[in-house]
Amino acid sequence: MRLHAYGKLLKFKIKNFLAIGEKETFAEILEIIRLAEKANASLSKMLEKPDRETLEIENEDVRLLEKKADEITFRIKGDIENGAISSNILDNLLACVDAADSIVDNCYYVSRELNRMAGLRLDGGRSEHTVGLDASLTKMLKLAADALAMLETSLTSDGLEKILELRTDVQRIEEEGDNIKDAGFDKLYAIAPLVHYLQFMHFSELLHKFDDILDACEDISDLIVTITTSISR
Amino acid sequence: MVQLWELVSAGVFLAVALVSGNNLSACVGTAIGSGVVSRRFGTALGVAGYVVGLLAQGSSMAAAAQALLPHQSDFTASAALFITVAIFIFGIAARVPLSLTMSLVGALAGISVAGRLPLNHAFALTVVTTWFLAPVLAIVATFMLFRVLSTFKPKDVWLTVRIYKALLIGLSFFTAYTLGANTLGLVVAIGAFSPLNISLAVSAAVIGPIYFSRAQLRRVGRDFFSLRYSNALVTLLASTVLVEVATLFAIPLSNTQTLSAGIFGAGVSYRHKYFSSRSFFVVVASWVAAPLLGFAIGLIL
Numbered sequence: 001m002r003l004h005a006y007g008k009l010l011k012f013k014i015k016n017f018l019a020i021g022e023k024e025t026f027a028e029i030l031e032i033i034r035l036a037e038k039a040n041a042s043l044s045k046m047l048e049k050p051d052r053e054t055l056e057i058e059n060e061d062v063r064l065l066e067k068k069a070d071e072i073t074f075r076i077k078g079d080i081e082n083g084a085i086s087s088n089i090l091d092n093l094l095a096c097v098d099a100a101d102s103i104v105d106n107c108y109y110v111s112r113e114l115n116r117m118a119g120l121r122l123d124g125g126r127s128e129h130t131v132g133l134d135a136s137l138t139k140m141l142k143l144a145a146d147a148l149a150m151l152e153t154s155l156t157s158d159g160l161e162k163i164l165e166l167r168t169d170v171q172r173i174e175e176e177g178d179n180i181k182d183a184g185f186d187k188l189y190a191i192a193p194l195v196h197y198l199q200f201m202h203f204s205e206l207l208h209k210f211d212d213i214l215d216a217c218e219d220i221s222d223l224i225v226t227i228t229t230s231i232s233r
Numbered sequence: 234m235v236q237l238w239e240l241v242s243a244g245v246f247l248a249v250a251l252v253s254g255n256n257l258s259a260c261v262g263t264a265i266g267s268g269v270v271s272r273r274f275g276t277a278l279g280v281a282g283y284v285v286g287l288l289a290q291g292s293s294m295a296a297a298a299q300a301l302l303p304h305q306s307d308f309t310a311s312a313a314l315f316i317t318v319a320i321f322i323f324g325i326a327a328r329v330p331l332s333l334t335m336s337l338v339g340a341l342a343g344i345s346v347a348g349r350l351p352l353n354h355a356f357a358l359t360v361v362t363t364w365f366l367a368p369v370l371a372i373v374a375t376f377m378l379f380r381v382l383s384t385f386k387p388k389d390v391w392l393t394v395r396i397y398k399a400l401l402i403g404l405s406f407f408t409a410y411t412l413g414a415n416t417l418g419l420v421v422a423i424g425a426f427s428p429l430n431i432s433l434a435v436s437a438a439v440i441g442p443i444y445f446s447r448a449q450l451r452r453v454g455r456d457f458f459s460l461r462y463s464n465a466l467v468t469l470l471a472s473t474v475l476v477e478v479a480t481l482f483a484i485p486l487s488n489t490q491t492l493s494a495g496i497f498g499a500g501v502s503y504r505h506k507y508f509s510s511r512s513f514f515v516v517v518a519s520w521v522a523a524p525l526l527g528f529a530i531g532l533i534l
Contacts, residue, residue: 020398021268023391088461158389230461232393233383 021080022231025093026224028076030155032100033220035065035072037148039107040213044141046114047134059115066108073101089227096223099216103148106209106216113209117202129191133203136184140177140210147173147217154224163228170221177214181207237307242433244314245424249417249437251321252333253283254445256416259492260409263465269398270405276442278402282409283417283438289410291418291426296483297360298422300353301341309344310423316340316530317420320523330516331523332487334416335364339524341423343531363484364520367475368494374471375498382463383502397462404469411476412488413438419485460499468495490520 042058042065076097080090147170154166184207192200260282261275270278302309317337324331338360345352387393417434424430460468472491479486493516 020391020394022394158391160387160390163390228390231397232387232390233385233461233463 022089022093022227025076025080025097026155028072028079029096029100029220030152031072032069032076032097032104033148033151033155035069036100036103036107037145037152039065039104039111040141040144040148043107043110043114044138044145046111047138047141050114050118052118055115055118059111062108062111066104069101069104073097089230092223092227092230096220096227099219099223103213103216106213110206110209113202113205117198120198129194130199130203132187133184133207136180136187137203137206137210139180140207140214143173143177143180144210144213144217147214147221151217151220151224154221160228160232163225167221167225170218174214174218177211181211237311240311241307241314241424242430244311244318245420245430246433246437247318248314248321248333248337248420249434250441251318251325251445252416252420252441253280253412253438254441254443255321255325256412256488257409257442257446259489260412261405263460263469264401264405269401275405276446278406279409280439280442282406283413283442284435286410286413286415287417287421287434287438288413288431290414290480291421293480293483294415294418294485295422295426297356297419297485298341300356300483301338301360302345302423303350303352305423309348309350310425312534313337313340313344313423313531314420316343316527316534320526320530324519324523329522330489330493330519331526332489332520334419334485334487335490335520335523336527337419337423338485339527339529340531341527342524343528344534345531346528347532347534360484363479363486364490364524367479367486367491368520371471371475371491371494372498372501374475375467375495376502378467378471379464379499379502382467394462397466400466401462401469404466404473407473407477408469408488408492411473411480415476415480415486416488418480460496464496464499468492468499471495471498487520 039062042062046055046058077094080093080097150166150170150173154163154170157163157166184203188200188203188207257276257279261270261279264270264278265272265275298305302313314337317333317340320331320336320340321333342352342357344350417438421430421434469492472488472495475491476486476488497513
């Protein structure tokens with residue numbers, strides 16, 4: 001009986017010893033990234049089909065995803081503090097978790113904004129003048145989906161070369177997003193006299209938030225490189 | 234009436250307890266700080282290293298004790314041990330890193346000179362030369378090793394981390410082992426390798442880390458040893474090899490001296506570095522002050 005207990009304790013100790021806290025944290029961050037991908041897909045649906053029903057259903061989905069991301073974030077932060085993790089990368093891991101959580105937060109903010117705007121009698125904030133802006137937002141969401149997929153690969157990758165390669169790709173996507181955002185603002189200011197000030201604010205807010213999502217993706221890819229380089233070299 | 238041999242045993246116990254508690258952080262601080270092992274497991278690992286080192290190789294330091302304090306009596310042995318304990322406690326209180334090994338060697342030499350004992354000058358010179366050479370070697374070794382490691386591009390990040398962590402545990406044990414063999418071995422050798430002194434030293438090596446290491450471990454584990462795995466490995470490896478080689482030649486060498494120098498070597502190997510010159514010079518000054526203080530007090534008493 002006692003031998004069995006010692007055997008179990010030894011098995012637990014060996015398992016614990018083999019555990020890599022940093023890798024486990026990456027797996028937990030991956031959970032948030034997957035939630036972000038789902039939230040991003042919901043936003044795409046909301047932009048594609050901005051009818052009342054779709055907006056409400058997707059908004060509710062994003063709300064639940066955001067809640068779940070918050071719970072995971074809280075859990076990961078506790079795990080990081082108590083895990084088998086080098087103390088010199090604690091801050092980087094925490095920043096990585098916060099950046100991933102901020103993506104889902106921003107998605108929820110955007111979904112509420114889309115839903116709120118649909119409640120006004122301004123055609124969901126859309127008019128013939130804002131068609132180009134809708135296309136810009138859709139492009140930015142597509143870029144975010146690509147960047148999130150790359151982060152997913154990066155977080156599960158074993159190779160430093162691959163992680164560095166993915167970081168370059170995410171950086172390129174972020175730059176592309178910046179250009180779309182700038183072009184979007186140029187257009188928004190050009191049509192400013194023709195749209196309601198709420199429409200102006202609405203598109204300005206969405207362009208900023210979509211850019212924030214891409215910035216967060218870039219930050220995460222940078223942090224993944226910093227962390228993996230720091231612990232393995 | 235307290236007998237002199239009781240004072241010697243008390244001195245052995247106190248010195249071993251203090252040095253094993255205070256230096257535990259240097260041996261296993263990296264492993265605990267990086268979360269590789271828990272504080273309790275790390276403490277047990279350090280204690281095991283001390284005890285195995287003391288029992289396996291500690292007796293080789295008897296030659297050093299004999300060379301530095303010939304014809305030692307209970308009086309001279311207890312005087313040397315209590316001078317060292319006093320200097321060590323003063324160092325802890327003043328927050329100055331004074332090495333027990335260095336002050337003990339200084340005290341032994343001081344007592345020998347004062348008592349006109351036939352001090353082995355050639356051996357004393359070898360010890361002092363080693364103290365000059367060891368930090369330089371530690372700096373060069375960690376610098377070179379880290380430069381070599383920096384060029385290594387791991388194919389599998391997580392396998393590399395797993396290997397680093399396993400090596401870190403092994404090296405933490407061996408660092409404690411060399412401290413047990415060299416420093417603790419020298420302390421016990423001063424009082425003679427009797428069953429009583431060995432038992433007291435083993436008990437002190439267990440009690441010291443439990444009572445005198447908690448605050449140090451917390452601070453050193455999280456702050457001082459916030460090193461990369463590779464830095465920590467290289468530093469511990471260089472320090473352990475140097476102290477082990479010194480032990481094989483029965484030369485007293487401070488683990489903290491080689492570790493501090495190793496950390497400096499790992500630090501300067503970076504292309505971009507921020508160097509706290511004040512901290513470094515305080516540590517270097519303490520390497521000179523500790524033996525001189527021990528020598529002066531030994532001479533006066």
